Amino acid sequence: MTTGGKSADTRGRWIALALGALTFLLFARAIGHGFVNYDDPDYVTANARVQGGLSWAGIRWALTAGEASNWHPLTWMSHQLDVSLFGLNPRGHHATSVLWHALNAALAFLALRRLTGAVWRSAFCAALFAWHPLRVESVAWVSERKDVLSGFFFFAVLWLYAGYVERLRSGRPGVAAYALTLVAFALGLMSKPMLVTLPCLLLLLDVWPLRRVAFLEKAAPNAWRGVLLEKLPFFALVAASAVVTYQVQKAGGSVTAELGLGDRLANAVVSVVRYLGKFLVPADLAVLYPHPGSWPARQVVAALVVIAALSAAVLWQFRRRPWIAVGWCWFLGTLVPVIGIVQVGLQAMADRYTYLTLLGVQVALIWNFAPAPGPAVRRTWALVGVVLLLACAGVTWRQLAVWRDSETLFTRAIEATEGNYVAHDNRGLHRYKAGRVEEALADYKASLALRPGYMNANNNLGHALNELGRPAAAVPLFRRALAAQPGNLEVRNNLANALSDLNQLDEAMALYDEVLARRPDHANAQIGRAHV
Numbered sequence: 001m002t003t004g005g006k007s008a009d010t011r012g013r014w015i016a017l018a019l020g021a022l023t024f025l026l027f028a029r030a031i032g033h034g035f036v037n038y039d040d041p042d043y044v045t046a047n048a049r050v051q052g053g054l055s056w057a058g059i060r061w062a063l064t065a066g067e068a069s070n071w072h073p074l075t076w077m078s079h080q081l082d083v084s085l086f087g088l089n090p091r092g093h094h095a096t097s098v099l100w101h102a103l104n105a106a107l108a109f110l111a112l113r114r115l116t117g118a119v120w121r122s123a124f125c126a127a128l129f130a131w132h133p134l135r136v137e138s139v140a141w142v143s144e145r146k147d148v149l150s151g152f153f154f155f156a157v158l159w160l161y162a163g164y165v166e167r168l169r170s171g172r173p174g175v176a177a178y179a180l181t182l183v184a185f186a187l188g189l190m191s192k193p194m195l196v197t198l199p200c201l202l203l204l205l206d207v208w209p210l211r212r213v214a215f216l217e218k219a220a221p222n223a224w225r226g227v228l229l230e231k232l233p234f235f236a237l238v239a240a241s242a243v244v245t246y247q248v249q250k251a252g253g254s255v256t257a258e259l260g261l262g263d264r265l266a267n268a269v270v271s272v273v274r275y276l277g278k279f280l281v282p283a284d285l286a287v288l289y290p291h292p293g294s295w296p297a298r299q300v301v302a303a304l305v306v307i308a309a310l311s312a313a314v315l316w317q318f319r320r321r322p323w324i325a326v327g328w329c330w331f332l333g334t335l336v337p338v339i340g341i342v343q344v345g346l347q348a349m350a351d352r353y354t355y356l357t358l359l360g361v362q363v364a365l366i367w368n369f370a371p372a373p374g375p376a377v378r379r380t381w382a383l384v385g386v387v388l389l390l391a392c393a394g395v396t397w398r399q400l401a402v403w404r405d406s407e408t409l410f411t412r413a414i415e416a417t418e419g420n421y422v423a424h425d426n427r428g429l430h431r432y433k434a435g436r437v438e439e440a441l442a443d444y445k446a447s448l449a450l451r452p453g454y455m456n457a458n459n460n461l462g463h464a465l466n467e468l469g470r471p472a473a474a475v476p477l478f479r480r481a482l483a484a485q486p487g488n489l490e491v492r493n494n495l496a497n498a499l500s501d502l503n504q505l506d507e508a509m510a511l512y513d514e515v516l517a518r519r520p521d522h523a524n525a526q527i528g529r530a531h532v
Contacts, residue, residue: 012113015123020106023130026393027098029400030140034090036406037433038287038426039143042068044079045088053084066248068143071241074190075146093142100148101139104155105130108359111158114166116209121369124385125362133282133395134358137351140403141287146192147355153188154195154356157181161202165210178230186237193245194356197333199234203227204329208322215318246342263293266300268339271349272332273303278351279358282395284416285402287409288423291340291348314364323367330360346422406430421450425457432464440464455484459491462498471501489515493525505532 035045044050049061054077062076078096086092109126113119129135138147164177188195206212206227213223259267278285314328338353369381402412410427413420428443441464447457462477478495485491496511512529515522 008119012110012119015119016106016109019109019123019126019130020102022127023105024098024102026131026396027101027136027139027400029397030098030136030403031091031094033094033140033403034405035093035142036403036409037429038406038409039068039141043143043145044083044093047079050076050079051083051088052080054080069249070146070193071244071248072146072150072190072192074187075149075192078145078149078191079142090142094140097139097142097145097148100145100152101130101135104148104151107152107155107159111155111162112363114159114162115205116367118367120371121366124389125359125366127389128362128366128392129359131389131392131396132279132358133285133392133399134278134351134354136285136396136399136403137287138355140400141352144352147352150188150192150195151355153184153191154198156184157188157198157202158205160184161205162210165212182233182237185234189237189241193241194334194337194353196238196242196337199231199238200333201330202231202234204326204333208326215322259291259293263295264340264342266295267291267348268341269300269303269307270295271339272335273306274349275335275354275358276361279354279361282392282399285351285399286413286416286420286423287351288346288413288420289348289350289417290420290422291346321368324364327360327362327364327367330363331357332360334360419450421447421454421457424450425454425460428457429460432460437464437468453480453484455481455488455491458484459488459494463494466494466498466501471498474498475502489519489522489525493522493528496525497528500528500532508532 041047047067049058049065049067052058058080059073059077062073062080065071065073065076079093082093082096105126108129109122112122112125116122138144138151160177160181164174164181167174167177185195185198188198207215213227310328314325318325334357335353338350340348371378402408406426407430410423410430413423414427417423424443424447428440428447431437431443432440441461444457444461444464447454448461451457458477458481462474462481465471465477466474475495475498478491478498481491482488482495492511493515496508496515499505499508499511509529509532512525512532515525516529519525
């Protein structure tokens, strides 16, 4: 028995090592890419605090910062460490993200195997998770370091929690294992607050595969009471993280009130089905899928019918195949923080939101394939699995090329989606900085034709026109941008610059004073004010 256990552990370690190595090789294509102009300036290339590298002062800032409308101090420290190691060479930053994802592939396998005892199903599930094209955004985008970092702690929690339950069942003390699980969860929340639903997932795992409690069956009340009580510290961390995250995002202007509750709920319903579609057929992937505002009623009703039918089938199979219900609830539950009920940002959905969520769908599907009785059948299923993984890897390799730079990224987004005003604006910004002025102006105007009130496009077009010596044309654009986001100091400073060029010095001086009152170290405003 001991020898068999050691053999199984050795095999498990080799599978984990192979998964990690193959995942790193697949995603190594991203290491040669550059930074992009979408969020990367906020996180690295234009963030003075991050560019200062990892230091005690930087750590203090990371623990209190709400920049980029998020509180994730471990993510900030990770970026600071990269700068200390690699400077602003993007290759090092990309290599770090690829390494984290490779570690997650290995840890996903180890966690699933420890939870379920199924070696090859866990290996296939972990490989499909790691190599699916939907993972590209989380790995190839430096700004999404928070995905791969929080993913590491997510899988660490699952692995540690399974070990904690093992200790309880064997009669050994579980305090240390419980404490480590709680610490890993806290670190995950400090990497990305999307992990707030993880305690609920642990409760699902208590039903299956851990079978600590029963559902829809008679169960000892003490069993449920025990598993609920042990989750209270986890939920306390969730409450703290949720409050801080909401306040930071609201203060940063990311929480929008433009959409009514009905439109937000409709988009949430439609997005669930769209995510399933992208999982099954990962085509037309884009860095941003613009929010349509409102969906046609027929699409919302159709999505509701699909979700209701799937949920009914899940409930019908619960007693015979509980993993389907657990996987379905895993998927729906982990989507809740990012499904848009509280709308944050401009997207209707995002590939990065599937990093941990679609694992539930994979579990619901893959655990239906129990080990086949005959060697011929096993070989057939193994061949099918290998072909599927190779197909995913091929599409992933091709999708990685899209993230080479801002030009390729946003050109693909314009091709893959309709009305993508954000992609036009960001491609225009990239082209303007590359000296392709006329193409940039065309992109800015295309963005504004799609969404006239879009702050970034108004500001970027105004800035370009002002630098081209046309301040009179720039001023109304800056005013429109400021109306869209009154608290934006950069727009206020740009408007002051244009007014100064038009010799409207009183208003320009007042605007510079407003900028410096909130940010005394704003160098451009200081220079502009001195010039006036």
